[in-house]
Amino acid sequence: DSGVTQTPKHLITATGQRVTLRCSPRSGDLSVYWYQQSLDQGLQFLIQYYNGEERAKGNILERFSAQQFPDLHSELNLSSLELGDSALYFCASSPRAHYYNSPLHFGNGTRLTVT
Amino acid sequence: QQQVKQSPQSLIVQKGGISIINCAYENTAFDYFPWYQQFPGKGPALLIAIRPDVSEKKEGRFTISFNKSAKQFSLHIMDSQPGDSATYFCAASGGRTGANNLFFGTGTRLTVIP
Numbered sequence: 452d453s454g455v456t457q458t459p460k461h462l463i464t465a466t467g468q469r470v471t472l473r474c475s476p477r478s479g480d481l482s483v484y485w486y487q488q489s490l491d492q493g494l495q496f497l498i499q500y501y502n503g504e505e506r507a508k509g510n511i512l513e514r515f516s517a518q519q520f521p522d523l524h525s526e527l528n529l530s531s532l533e534l535g536d537s538a539l540y541f542c543a544s545s546p547r548a549h550y551y552n553s554p555l556h557f558g559n560g561t562r563l564t565v566t
Numbered sequence: 567q568q569q570v571k572q573s574p575q576s577l578i579v580q581k582g583g584i585s586i587i588n589c590a591y592e593n594t595a596f597d598y599f600p601w602y603q604q605f606p607g608k609g610p611a612l613l614i615a616i617r618p619d620v621s622e623k624k625e626g627r628f629t630i631s632f633n634k635s636a637k638q639f640s641l642h643i644m645d646s647q648p649g650d651s652a653t654y655f656c657a658a659s660g661g662r663t664g665a666n667n668l669f670f671g672t673g674t675r676l677t678v679i680p
Contacts, residue, residue: 455609492672493671493672494657496668543609557609558609559608
């Protein structure tokens with residue numbers, strides 16, 4: 452068990468809808484990362500938060516947004532959903548802003564299906 | 567554009583054999599190269615990582631070989647076991663792209679036959 456908790460495990464919704472994915476990092480970890488895993492694209496980095504502030508941004512669509520709360524949990528909001536947004540969404544955490552000497556710990560993901 | 571190219575897509579190895587997965591990259595600013603292991607229904611977990619100042623790193627049955635001039639690195643799993651059956655991802659980060667943006671390969675599904 453990585454210590455990173457993601458909810459819900461599965462989510463099925465319709466196109467055009469909005470969903471929120473939740474992540475609780477490992478105890479003591481200040482950084483939260485969001486990744487999208489699809490069959491054809493592999494794992495794609497979306498965004499990182501460190502201690503409540505946005506730290507780094509990857510290939511995150513404008514329809515997607517995230518935030519990290521004072522208790523360090525994070526939420527990824529996906530809006531105006533399209534069929535192509537169907538994927539596994541992973542959250543990962545690490546103790547510091549930079550993971551070079553502190554590996555990323557991944558949660559078990561949220562599987563989003565857009566119908 | 568795939569920053570890290572991984573091959574093969576799938577690999578079947580007999581128990582006790584050597585599994586070899588290869589990755590290549592273009593961005594010479596990359597300076598951190600981890601390998602992740604992912605079992606079905608689970609998130610990826612760090613297996614082993616290397617920096618470009620060494621050519622090889624070994625941890626138990628797992629070895630990373632790194633060729634800086636060729637911009638290639640590979641994972642060798644010695645004495646492969648059925649429990650090693652999983653999907654393996656190489657990754658790279660560093661430089662102007664942002665050290666926190668970890669670029670993953672597309673994964674290799676390894677099956678170890680008893």
